[in-house]
Amino acid sequence: MLRNAAxxxxxxxxxxxxxSFAHSAIARNxxxxxxxTFTDEELMLKDAVSKFANDxxxxxxxxxxxxxxxxxxxxxxxxxxxxxxxxxxxxxxGSNCSFTSAIIVIEELAKIDPSVSVMCDVQNTLVGTLVRxxxxxxxxxxxxxxxxxxxxxxxxxxxAGSGSDAxxxxxxxxxxxxxxxxxxxxxxxxxxxxxxxxxxxxxxxxSKGYKGxxxxxxxxxxxxxxxxxESKLGIRASSTCVLNFDDVKVPKENVxxxxxxxxxxxxxxxxxxxxxxxxQMLGIxxxxxxxxxxxxxQRKQFNTNIGDFQGMQHQYAQIALEIEAARLLTYNAARxxxxxxxxxxxxxxxxxxxxxxxxKAASKAIEWCGGxxxxxxxxxxxxxxxxxxxxxxxxxxxxxxxxIAKLVSSQYK
Amino acid sequence: xxxxxxxxxxxxxxxxxxxxxxPYVARNYSxxxxxxxxxxxxxxxxxxSFTEEELMLKETVARFARxxxxxxxxxxxxxxVMDKDIIKAMFENGLMGLETEADLGGAECSFTAAVLAVEELAKIDPSISALCDxxxxLTNTVIRxxxxxxxxxxxxxxxxxxxxxxxxxxxAGAGSDAxxxxxxxxxxxxxxxxxxxxxxxxxxxxxxxxxxxxxxxxSKGYKGxxxxxxxxxxxxxxxxxEKKLGIRSSSTCVLNFDDVKVPKENVxxxxxxxxxxxxxxxxxxxxxxxxQMIGAxxxAYEIALPYMFxxxxxxxxxxxxxxxxxxxxxxxxxxEAAKLMTYNAARxxxxxxxxxxxxxxxxxxxxxxxxxxxxxxxxxxxxxxxxxxxxxxxxxxxxxxxxxxxxxNNMQLETVAKIISTKYK
Numbered sequence: 144m145l146r147n148a149a150x151x152x153x154x155x156x157x158x159x160x161x162x163s164f165a166h167s168a169i170a171r172n173x174x175x176x177x178x179x180t181f182t183d184e185e186l187m188l189k190d191a192v193s194k195f196a197n198d199x200x201x202x203x204x205x206x207x208x209x210x211x212x213x214x215x216x217x218x219x220x221x222x223x224x225x226x227x228x229x230x231x232x233x234x235x236x237g238s239n240c241s242f243t244s245a246i247i248v249i250e251e252l253a254k255i256d257p258s259v260s261v262m263c264d265v266q267n268t269l270v271g272t273l274v275r276x277x278x279x280x281x282x283x284x285x286x287x288x289x290x291x292x293x294x295x296x297x298x299x300x301x302x303a304g305s306g307s308d309a310x311x312x313x314x315x316x317x318x319x320x321x322x323x324x325x326x327x328x329x330x331x332x333x334x335x336x337x338x339x340x341x342x343x344x345x346x347x348x349x350s351k352g353y354k355g356x357x358x359x360x361x362x363x364x365x366x367x368x369x370x371x372x373e374s375k376l377g378i379r380a381s382s383t384c385v386l387n388f389d390d391v392k393v394p395k396e397n398v399x400x401x402x403x404x405x406x407x408x409x410x411x412x413x414x415x416x417x418x419x420x421x422x423q424m425l426g427i428x429x430x431x432x433x434x435x436x437x438x439x440x441q442r443k444q445f446n447t448n449i450g451d452f453q454g455m456q457h458q459y460a461q462i463a464l465e466i467e468a469a470r471l472l473t474y475n476a477a478r479x480x481x482x483x484x485x486x487x488x489x490x491x492x493x494x495x496x497x498x499x500x501x502x503k504a505a506s507k508a509i510e511w512c513g514g515x516x517x518x519x520x521x522x523x524x525x526x527x528x529x530x531x532x533x534x535x536x537x538x539x540x541x542x543x544x545x546x547i548a549k550l551v552s553s554q555y556k
Numbered sequence: 557x558x559x560x561x562x563x564x565x566x567x568x569x570x571x572x573x574x575x576x577x578x579p580y581v582a583r584n585y586s587x588x589x590x591x592x593x594x595x596x597x598x599x600x601x602x603x604x605s606f607t608e609e610e611l612m613l614k615e616t617v618a619r620f621a622r623x624x625x626x627x628x629x630x631x632x633x634x635x636x637v638m639d640k641d642i643i644k645a646m647f648e649n650g651l652m653g654l655e656t657e658a659d660l661g662g663a664e665c666s667f668t669a670a671v672l673a674v675e676e677l678a679k680i681d682p683s684i685s686a687l688c689d690x691x692x693x694l695t696n697t698v699i700r701x702x703x704x705x706x707x708x709x710x711x712x713x714x715x716x717x718x719x720x721x722x723x724x725x726x727x728a729g730a731g732s733d734a735x736x737x738x739x740x741x742x743x744x745x746x747x748x749x750x751x752x753x754x755x756x757x758x759x760x761x762x763x764x765x766x767x768x769x770x771x772x773x774x775s776k777g778y779k780g781x782x783x784x785x786x787x788x789x790x791x792x793x794x795x796x797x798e799k800k801l802g803i804r805s806s807s808t809c810v811l812n813f814d815d816v817k818v819p820k821e822n823v824x825x826x827x828x829x830x831x832x833x834x835x836x837x838x839x840x841x842x843x844x845x846x847x848q849m850i851g852a853x854x855x856a857y858e859i860a861l862p863y864m865f866x867x868x869x870x871x872x873x874x875x876x877x878x879x880x881x882x883x884x885x886x887x888x889x890x891x892e893a894a895k896l897m898t899y900n901a902a903r904x905x906x907x908x909x910x911x912x913x914x915x916x917x918x919x920x921x922x923x924x925x926x927x928x929x930x931x932x933x934x935x936x937x938x939x940x941x942x943x944x945x946x947x948x949x950x951x952x953x954x955x956x957x958x959x960x961x962x963x964x965n966n967m968q969l970e971t972v973a974k975i976i977s978t979k980y981k
Contacts, residue, residue: 306938308869331939376934376942376949444733454966506927509801510959510966513731514756517801517960524801527956531949534935535942541879541935 178474181247184240188229189247195224196255204256207380208525211372214380217259218295218337226252227266228291231275235287242415243477246422250473253426254433257529258380260423262295265333268419270296273342273358273412277400286340286360297334299343299386300409302327307542310353310406314388316345323347323359323398325391328370331536336372336382339363343388344405356405359393366391377528414487415480417494417537421473424497424533428466428504431526432459435508435516442513455511462504469497488550495543498533505530594909603899606668613654613665614672620649621680629681632805633950636797638683639805643720643762646688651677653716654692656700660708661716667840668902671847675898678851679858682954683806685848687720690758693844695721695767698783698837702825711765711785722763724754724811725834731756732967735778735831739813741770748772748784748823750816753795756961761797761807764788768813769830781830784818791816802953839912840905842919842962846898849922849958853891856933856951860884863937863946880936887929894918894925913975920968923958930955 181189199220207214221227229245231237238244245267253260274286290296305311314327325345335341341361348355361367371385400408436459439450449455472493479486505527509516516523534540606614628639646652654670656662663669670692678685696715699708715721730736739752750770760766766786773780786792796810825833861884864875874880897918904911930952934941941948959965 301939306869307874311869373942374944376944376952444731444736449732452966454969502931506956509956510964513960513964514726517798517957519799519801524956527801528953531931531934531952532942535938539935539938541877544879 178471178478181243182241185244185247188240188244189251191224192226192248192251193254195220195226196252196259200252200255200259204525205519205522207256207258209379209519211374211379213258213262213337213382218262221259221263222291222293225291226263227295228271228287229267231271231287231291235283235291237271237287237291242418242481243474246418246473246477249419249422250426250429253423254430255426256380257423257427257430257526258378260426261378261381261532262334262337264416264419264423265298266290266296268416269298269412270340270342272415273298273399273408274360276412277358277404277408278360279400281396282360282399290340294339295334295337296340296342297332297338298412299329299332299335299341301329301331303330303385306331307539309409310356312344312346312356314343314345315349316347316357316359316393318347319392322395323393325359325361325388325393327388329386329388331373332384332386333381333536335369335384335386341367341386342399344409345388347402351403353406354403356409357402358399358405358408360397360399361388361391361393365393376531377525378532379528413537414490417543418473418476418480418486418490420533420537421469421476421490421493421497424494424501424530425466425469425473427501427526427530427533428462428469428497431501431505431508431523431530432462432466434521434523434526435459435511438512438515449511458507459511462500462507465500466504469493469500472496488547491538491543491546491550494533494538495540495547498530498540501530501533502527594907603896603903606672607666609665610669610672613663613669614676616649617651617673617676618679620645620651621677621684625677625680625684629950630944630947632681632683634944636799636804638687638762638807642684643687646684647716647718650716651688652691652720653696653712656696656712656716661713662696663716667843667906668899671843671898671902674844674847675851675854678848679855681805682848682852682855682951682957683803685851686803686806686957687759687762689844689848690723690841691715691721693841694723694837695759695765697840698723698767698833699785699824701836702783702829702833703785706821707785707824715765719764720759720762721765721767722757722759723837724757724760724766724768726756727753728755728810732964734834735781737769737771737781739768739770740774741772741782741784741818743772744817747820748818750784750786750813750818752813754811754813756798757809757811758806758961760794760809760811766792766811767824769834770813772827776828778831779828781834782827783824783830783833785822785824786813786816786818790818801956802950803957804953838962839915842968843898843901843905843911843915845958845962846894846901846915846918846922849919849926849955850891850895850898852951852955852958853887853894853922853926853929856930856948856955857884857887857891859946859948859951860933860936860941863940867938867940874936883932884936887932890925891929894922897921913972916963916968916971919958919963920965920972923955923965926955926958927952 200217203214225238226248228237229240229248233239249260249264252263271290300309302312316323316325343359343361344356346355347357368387369384370387373383440448442449476486476489476493479489508523509527515521624645632639650663653662654665658664674685674689677688699711725734727737741748741750768784768786769781771780772782793812794809795812798808865873867874901911901914901918904914933948934952940946
């Protein structure tokens with residue numbers, strides 16, 4: 144039912160002229176509500192994920208971080224709970240939920256462990272969505288059920304020489320008759336240590352520049368090599384690797400969507416993926432806050448709970464405010480996307496702001512907990528380290544600003 | 557050099573006298589400047605002015621940090637253990653008795669020289685810098701200022717030549733509220749008996765000499781707090797070593813004192829004056845922490861900036877994009893401001909002027925700037941900033957301690973607010 148409602152909103156939104164006040168369009172089939180409004184399904188999912196995160200993930204967080212390895216039973220748990228195919232249709236063994244449901248999942252996981260959250264985020268909002276949107280029926284049938292039930296996937300775009308300038312990628316795909324041959328390497332690839340399905344962006348026709356970029360579904364056994372696993376500041380349990388492709392043969396049926404349209408798919412998918420990162424950042428901010436605040440009322444100095452000093456009160460009130468603002472930006476962007484509106488600017492704003500708030504909230508949370516906040520035992524310093532990636536991956540903060548500036552200025556030129 | 561050592565204190569003394577004779581002048585200025593401005597015969601200088609000795613020390617330490625410390629920074633951080641050879645080399649290079657008198661085996665340098673040394677070390681490794689800073693500006697200084705001749709001879713030489721020292725005030729229940737400390741010292745006739753526990757004690761893993769603050773007379777409240785010099789072999793027990801976010805190779809431990817016998821001669825200064833010594837030491841110690849913070853900020857900056865002109869995207873070095881330029885210019889500005897506050901506080905102290913507010917301001921600002929600068933440095937380097945290999949993320953983790961130890965940010969604000977409001981009440 145939610146899907147039908149979403150489709151009709153989309154039609155209504157597109158019919159309205161962009162510049163009229165109906166950007167706050169009259170919703171024909173629903174009562175406009177606050178962003179605190181969720182469907183039953185979304186709320187149930189939130190509860191289920193929160194329970195899973197606290198019961199299954201939490202006991203292993205510190206250990207996974209120290210060893211920099213994602214626990215296999217946690218990964219299995221994500222699949223078992225249906226969290227790896229949140230938006231995937233039921234016919235492909237997915238959970239058939241809304242985009243906001245996926246956002247909720249990512250946020251709830253991040254409150255406990257941002258590394259687990261990003262695995263789930265990439266699986267759903269990048270890999271799953273890409274296959275769902277652009278795969279033909281055959282590709283969808285072959286890969287979506289696996290991605291939803293037992294196979295980790297990853298999104299391979301960045302290279303050593305192409306980060307923000309993604310289209311400068313050099314990985315080459317050569318047409319060899321009944322298959323393609325991939326050569327090159329990728330860098331900064333999340334989930335790659337656990338993945339068996341790789342969505343690889345390679346250029347099939349460099350003479351066309353970025354318009355030769357094509358997306359291929361590559362399976363690990365075809366020859367994907369993990370060249371190096373990075374040692375990181377944060378999200379340490381999330382595998383981030385350098386991949387090598389050395390004459391990797393990819394069957395022609397494994398082209399995702401159309402040849403030469405890979406660049407478009409990449410931009411579009413990252414536009415929505417960044418709402419997922421915003422959700423992860425939100426979870427980080429909240430997770431750190433949720434550890435520090437109770438502490439403020441347990442810890443006494445000068446015969447007073449430190450949370451009762453006015454200076455402290457104003458600090459945590461300010462942070463609560465910023466987390467709320469970040470939450471609204473994130474959820475609103477998610478709802479806009481569901482309604483079929485253009486949401487690129489809002490998604491960029493959500494990611495940018497949420498990553499800033501996550502860093503600030505975690506930083507403050509450490510300070511509020513004093514020496515204890517600085518120890519790894521308490522768990523709050525981990526959020527500070529994990530938060531930092533938010534300003535870097537899926538589009539650096541500078542790139543978000545670029546995107547926002549471009550969209551804003553187009554309204555004034 | 558000798559000219560400066562004899563003449564400078566004289567100038568400082570005459571300067572502060574002038575200040576005190578002109579209270580009328582002071583009150584006119586008081587809304588704009590906080591320190592009493594003073595008149596001098598010698599032309600005043602910028603904060604970029606240093607004595608030959610200070611510059612020589614700065615260069616020596618910079619070279620030491622680059623050659624001896626740098627190759628081992630990452631290993632020490634990953635293992636969370638400070639390299640014993642480096643500590644030994646620090647003693648050999650005279651870095652562990654910077655202000656200690658020459659006849660006691662020290663380098664007899666100025667306070668600013670110590671600040672410069674701490675800064676240069678922090679540009680390479682804030683953990684090593686912390687060891688040096690706490691050893692010098694807290695342990696050495698408190699003994700130098702309040703110890704009698706015997707104690708100074710007995711301990712300052714060891715501290716300058718081969719023994720690491722530690723400063724033990726905080727406890728599980730006494731952090732910002734330091735005077736709520738519970739460690740007890742009981743008078744047993746010819747010795748004191750120490751019982752209790754300390755927490756968050758830097759250097760304690762390597763130290764053999766501990767300045768311990770304990771209460772010899774709880775009925776007097778904080779006015780019973782007394783400083784004792786305790787040697788490890790008398791029974792100081794390391795109960796736990798903390799696992800930290802940053803300055804990982806700096807040992808931070810929980811200590812236990814279980815009926816530890818301390819000879820009466822080892823009371824530092826006067827009984828019941830310990831609280832005063834603690835405040836005074838921390839007031840100047842925080843200039844040292846400010847120096848550590850500006851070192852960390854610069855260390856990260858020095859890694860990120862060259863990278864920005866090597867790394868190309870969209871056909872040009874990322875450092876040539878205007879937004880990036882504005883960001884690194886802003887950060888440079890903030891580092892400069894923090895630096896000036898730090899050096900100025902150090903000079904005020906040397907001149908014998910009140911510097912408590914300026915020291916608190918310097919530490920507060922430097923810690924914030926360090927966090928901001930290191931955070932940006934990670935972002936400027938993109939994915940490469942996030943990996944441990946390039947070394948910049950370490951500064952981000954190390955910088956965070958600046959807003960917590962030797963007085964939290966909130967405590968610095970408290971101190972500054974108190975001093976400012978006395979002018980308006």
